Amino acid sequence: MKKTMLAIAATLVCTTSAFAQSSVQISGISDIFVGSMKAAGDDGRTNVVNSGGLTTSWFGFSGSEDLGGGLKANFQLTSFLQTDDGTQGRFTGDTFFSRDANVSLSGGFGSVLLGRWMAPNFLPSVVANPLGDSFVFSPLILHMNVPLFNRTGWQSTTPSDTGWSNQLVYSTPDIGGFKANLQYQFGEQSGDNKNKKNVGANFFYFGGPLTVTGFYERAQISNPGAGSYLGTTKTAWMLGGAYDFKMVKPYLSYGQSEADDTDVKAKTLQVGASVPLGAGSVIGSWAQTKLSGVDLNRKTLTVGYDYNLSKRTDVYAMVMNDKITSYNSGTSFGVGIRHRF
Template identity: 75%
Template sequence: MQRKLLTLAALLCAASAQAQSSVQLSGAADVYVGSMKMAGDANRKTVANSGGMTTSWFGMTGTEDLGGGLKAGFALTSFIQVDDGTQGRFPGDTFFSRDANVSLSGNFGTVRLGRWMAPNFLPSVLANPMGDSFTFAPLILHMNVPLFNASGWKATTPSDTGWSNQIVYSTPDINGFKANFQYQLGEQPGNNGKKNIGANFFYFGGPLLVTGFYERDQVSNPGTGTYLGTTKKDWMLAAAYDFKVAKPYLSYGQAKADNAPGSAKTLQLGVSAPVGPGALLASWAKTDLSASNLNRKTLTVGYDYNLSKRTDVYAMVMNDKITLQSSGTSFGLGIRHRF
């Protein structure tokens, strides 16, 4: 009888422990077909590519309730190119380049160690109607996607959308206000003083969103990275307001390197409007390079149709122009599934 009681007690303890912990597998699979021609491209390219509206990814996240309002957490998530099964966003990308971190959270906020979003990423995603589309969102393209063609266009973001080897403090929600303070250890032999520092903030006040970020970067990403050879600074302020019939977006930011003249100044205007079970989307971005009097203008319009809460299909048309370069127009039709 005593052995049975001990066994029952052990099972109850195990069940209690499992109830206080959770591990979740999640991700997004996004593939589109299209005809792509960016500014400066010599020829048009027909593609079936991954990540039309969201960079495809998968991975695990989990939390454990430690009691007293304290929780431990982890995130191990990886990007994947669903069109051909290749891991990562590009050749040489680290396996868990999306997330690789552990955290402690409570009433004080959250402290996180490891690889996580850079300060620039989430504000830029929330500040435009196409979200985290590295294919069709003009703001994201100007900030994060270099063009390997005759234009020689370079991304304005100093050091990737994710930082490795970082220490992050995230504030609790204070009447709709949240902020993150981030420090990336450079880990550079002979350059131990090199580092990345930055912060971002978010204010959610009913239909109003106000957000922004600041970065001071000296180290590249992903992985351990290398010294950039200079200090690069980048900032942006943005706002959006949901009028129900339409949601306008506005953002403005600048990027500058200490070893180069001038700066890159980016203005973005966007709007989303619910139509049927989906939304009409439009966004325009202009980046002026003050040292060369060159600029880039990109306009995207499209429709995102929700088949369910987790699955949507979309159609996008994009026009891209850079001073002194041939312009390009791209078309894409895709499907995105979240799990």
């Protein structure tokens, strides 16, 4: 009996130890706003209750297992969500886990990841502007990533989505505040397109009040999902940064993008600032994109206030003006709430 009890106790200790080495988390962001929207070139105004005013809503699972010796196995399965009506994805036809679907190994060497993850362009553009990853109100993100389905025909300057599927990523360890990612997306094409692929890299330096970031991409494959050949080779790069003076945090970024089947080059400059005020911040950003070879110039300005109700919940109010050469301008505004869980 004594031996049996000892065996059971040993089993329980081992089981507890195994669970202690693994963790799984459910997390996400729910962001919804009330607004009146009119982009440059729109014929009329649209009053909305929409999802993702400051951050695209998402939910999902992530976890890690301690393999010993400083080595960990990690996974991410996260999906975008339209909080206003419960629709999955960012748009019709978006894959279910279009935000993240990957497995990685990490340790003192950095990490190696396989699957769907951020494209090189995404995080640097988020870090380099005060409105972060707002696909509704951030001028930089709008110019880079959001086409206008109106008579302007405005196209995003990002080569191939903000996330890449079927990719291999090597991330360096943190070296004195510096980190970098090297990314390769397998095209998974056959025949004449068998060598088509996406490659890119980005870097980040966080040194006290100073932030510096940048990316380069060369894309031939579309996203999300399995993807297909774009029919051209698109390249893009950007450099950006910020400096926190405590009283004000200014932001600056500049980038270019082009495709080999056209002489048009997009050149995007963005300046912005965040000023602490009370329990929140006044934030503002201005972006200008000039298209060389054609007489087309887009300028977008957003100013707003983001107030923290708690560490996980904030409310915000934003006003945005959008102009494109030869088209009527548009002004949008929205008031929303964002909750992290």
